[in-house]
Amino acid sequence: MSSEKKIKVGISVGDLNGIGCEIILKTFEDTRMLDFCTPVIFGSTKTISFQKKHFNINLNYNGIYKLSETVDGRINILNIWKETPNVDFGKETKEGGKYAFISLKKAVEALKNDEIDVLVTAPINKHNIQSENFKFPGHTDFLAKELTGEALMFMISDSLKIGLITDHVPVKDISSHITPELIEKKVNKMYESLQKDFRIRRPKIAVLGINPHSGDNGVIGNEDDEILKPTLKKIQESGKLVYGPYSADSFFGSDGYKNFDAVLASYHDQGLIPFKTLSFGNGVNYTAGLSKVRTSPDHGTAYEIAGKGEADFNSFKEAVFSAIKIYRNRKEFEKLNKNPLKKLSAKV
Missing domain, CATH: 3.40.718.10 (Isopropylmalate Dehydrogenase)
Structure with a gap:
């Protein structure tokens, strides 16, 4: 040594x-x-x-x-x-x-x-x-x-990294917490952390939808169409490789997450259930952005x-x-x- x-x-x-x-x-x-x-x-x-x-x-x-x-x-x-x-x-x-x-x-x-x-x-x-x-x-x-700094709850393992837009927020309050400003802030913090903390030069990030099937074009809620999609489009125009929203129910089972450096979930259980299922016992909770x-x-x-x-x-x-x-x-x-x-x- x-x-x-x-x-x-x-x-x-x-x-x-x-x-x-x-x-x-x-x-x-x-x-x-x-x-x-x-x-x-x-x-x-x-x-x-x-x-x-x-x-x-x-x-x-x-x-x-x-x-x-x-x-x-x-x-x-x-x-x-x-x-x-x-x-x-x-x-x-x-x-x-x-x-x-x-x-x-x-x-x-x-x-x-x-x-x-x-x-x-x-x-x-x-x-x-x-x-x-x-x-x-x-x-x-x-x-x-x-x-x-601005904290981002970031669950990390060798094969999967999942951050959260909202973390310890009651389910009934999730949609009211998700604003364009918060989405941008969390995406930027994740992007910065991937570059600085994990040495990924041009991170590729997937964002999961808020509602089932990302709202199905407004059939199951309009938050994805009115808040998430326009915000992601704006972030993409700034040059960041950020994609979505993806329907959370099939994203992990189809191995879609393997095409990205990290995933940003809209709320706690949407991100932590798949993370702990796939990485439990080897995963780490990292407070990024600080x-x-x-x-x-x-x-x-x-x-x-x-x-x-x-x-x-x-x-x-x-x-x-x-x-x-x-x-x-x-x-x-x-x-x-x-x-x-x-x-x-x-x-x-």
Whole structure:
């Protein structure tokens, strides 16, 4: 390995009653992960020791009390609380939400201050984390407030990338949220991310219709004809390779998605059901469009198996690898754009 300083991966522990700590510890039980990054877990050595013992995981770590004490190439536990939170696996508790937020808040502060390079978040419970300090539908909206940029929920895997025009919005409100301005904003963010974060020079994007069969020329709703189609035409005229709207019901079964670099779905389940069907366990939730890199696994707290040692850690491991890869791609993109000669030779 080169002596180059490793990327510092900050990790929030999520709900302590879920599978968050289990998948974190299982990921880094494989010491080869330390060849790729230096992890910093935002929690406490007491909490991690309890979880490590419970799951019988063989793992050595370095306990620290400030980020300047981080040891490169080792697993670091930043002690951000002194008490020992009660862990009740599989149960939704206020305490579980409280410490999930403390971990997330401290990790985001470190990210904003460039004390860590990227953030990987373990799953939270969107209900018990709610408080005076956290009034958001989930991680994405909180990060959008804390970090500069416009957030795009972007589900990514090697074979499929799906972003959302609307994310955590009730079904009854979806059509009222979809405006030409929002469509343009999300398409532009996806296009920019594909170029900057995934090194795709001229991205090709498919957009899924709002209504069944994209409205069937107004027979099943007029939002596709009146809002989506004119907006996509305008975006196409600007030179972007954006196509649609496509009927969502047949788009994935016919392998239509394989002809594109990414797909933009109109709403949450339209995008996440096919993504999790095709990529579950290997997919990653990436918050694109922000000034910093944040990823997470493609699943929730999984209370039903919490504490049993059954959690699959592959999605979390992929989230770590994706964060590292995107961080490096961004750095390379910045270098190319600062050096016109390199940029020109890359185009030739």
